[in-house]
Amino acid sequence: MAGLLLGFGAFAFATAASAETTLKMFVTSQGQPGIWRKVLDQYEARNPGVKVAIELGGATSDLQAQYLNTVLTAKDSSLDVLMLDVIRPAQFAAAGWTSPIASANMSSYLRAYAEANTVDGKVVALPAFADSMFLYYRKDLLDKYGLKPPTTWDELATAAKKIADGEQNPGLQGLSFQGKAIEGAVCTFLVPYWSQGKAVVKDGKLDFDREAATKSLALWKSFADNGVAKKNIAEVATDDTRKEFQAGNVVFAVNWAYAWAMTQGADSAVVGKVGVARLPAVTGGEQATCLGGWEWGVSAFSKNQEEAKKLVEYLSSPEVSKFMAINGSLLPSYPNLYRDADVTKAVPWFADAQPIVETAKPRPVTPRYNEVSEAIRTTVNAVLAGVTTPADGAAQIEARLKRILR
């Protein structure tokens, strides 16, 4: 009898324990889940009754989107909070997949993120962190040869040549960038294209400049052809660039902010030798870069709307933003944090990053972005692999974009 009572007691306890809310938060596996976990531990400690579980998925932005597409078209309620690439909030809101967050005040964020997360006057997601593409470079090697960080791609090629001639190290690449058919390759294409003062979409209509596109594709192909980049650059994804740079095999690398923390880690060959600068321009053009960053959305199918919104507001708060800047080298989405003493002590170059992030350009905003992205990245990949010429590639992109954005 006592046993029965005890058993009943345990049962009652178990139901009481399961009465607490468990939120499931989707994070891409490249999104430094370990550091977010620390933030969540703190949140759980402050909010008894709420547990947050991380679900990892999708090593790249594309894979992540594909997974979420399947989950959300099925109106699956298993995910509560979603980490979304900055290109997605508009799409997800159009599809009715995220819930608007009424309480949010967007004016304290960097303008680009306030805009990216507001659709038709409604806040559809909150910024997790800001980002843009930067030029990482080997400060030690540039100093050794008396070079300054390049401001044009031609200067970069010349500098890479000079260092390669001096170092005589066949394992050292001049430049690493993303040539694989991934989301990053869209930015690869856009950076020199924008640098020529061109846009892809203007006032919601296609505004494509084939000549500028040809020039952009030809620029990247020339790096592969003249030995500044590796011959197999069409195989290189974002994190390959980071790994190679971290191993000390690259002079210049195009990458996002997250790479900094890793290049300063214990297993990095380049600690203290890394500089970060604005991406170069095409000669005669202006320096441009691609706006990145990730956002927190609340799934429209979540059964814990209130709790999920509360969590998202916390994750997007200045406090968490600062913690992630220091521990994960993720750029804050609050302008004032770029000058915060604790932040600049951990990530000194953030002090100069703010104007770069503020002038970074967003990729074309359209609900059919996945198709736009696919048309661009497969063509970049084909040109770098030598399957298509830059001129044909530009014509193909134009033809496909015309069909998508008609």
Next chain:
Amino acid sequence: MVKNAAARVDTRRATLSRWLDPDETTLAILLLAPTAILLSVMIVYPVGRLIYTSFLDLSLTSGLPSRFSGLANYQQMLDDPVFWQATWNTILITLITVPGSLLVGLGLALLANLPFQMKWPMRLSLLIPWALPLSFAGLIFAWFFHSEYGVVNDMLNRIGLPGVIWFNSPRLAFTAICLTIIWKASSFMAMIILAGLQTIPRSLYEAADVDGAGRVRQFFEITLPLLKPTIVVALIFRTITSLQTFDIPYMMTGGGPGTSTATLAMYIHQNTVSFLDLGYGSALAVVMFGLSMCVTALYLRMIRGSETVS
């Protein structure tokens, strides 16, 4: 009144007895009903639905309700270079890997059927590629063929040949994909053929030995003819799965460089899952369904042909 009631009872009895003691037509309908219901739920409805969707303008990214658009999706296909490329790639993969895996599989099966003392290591090594998930096989071989870290280029270097960037060239990438599919599929072929080999009575070979027929002659006059039904079954399975090739190229090249190694199944996946264009995706799937049906019909004719001969 009484008469009426009696008549009612009579008809009721008649209905009951028809159910309990049905004539042949009713019996046939009754016996077929479960299959027919199952088929309509599992096949007719989904396929019908698929064909219906293929006539719709149904894109989840447009935010618009679905609209009947007739043959517009099929029209779009005609002008879509990626569709043609993907279809051609699919057919080419089938034409290369089906005979390829049959030959390798036959060889492996014959090896495994040799009177070794220890049969299990051979049979186990046959099972492993088959048991491996397709996407995993694709992932492993993507590493094998990687231009810098890959074991294939390393082997080429060791025998004095230069390594190549497999995934930079459509032709090499295609070759790498086909080699991987053959590696993966031949173990399946080998297992089916091995089962077939073991049904051939040993006495036939003993008689052939007595008659003085050599090994090669025995293979062509006994083994191959008796294996034919098994081989046809294996070919049907293999051809249909190869028309649906997805995982291995998806993991190895993602359809690249450019779209040069995309298959029809990958293109369907891209249009439905990535672009959320369910109308166009369904139309593509209808084409793939049609292709599979044609091939199956062809094989069935082949079997019927061989049955009438024997």
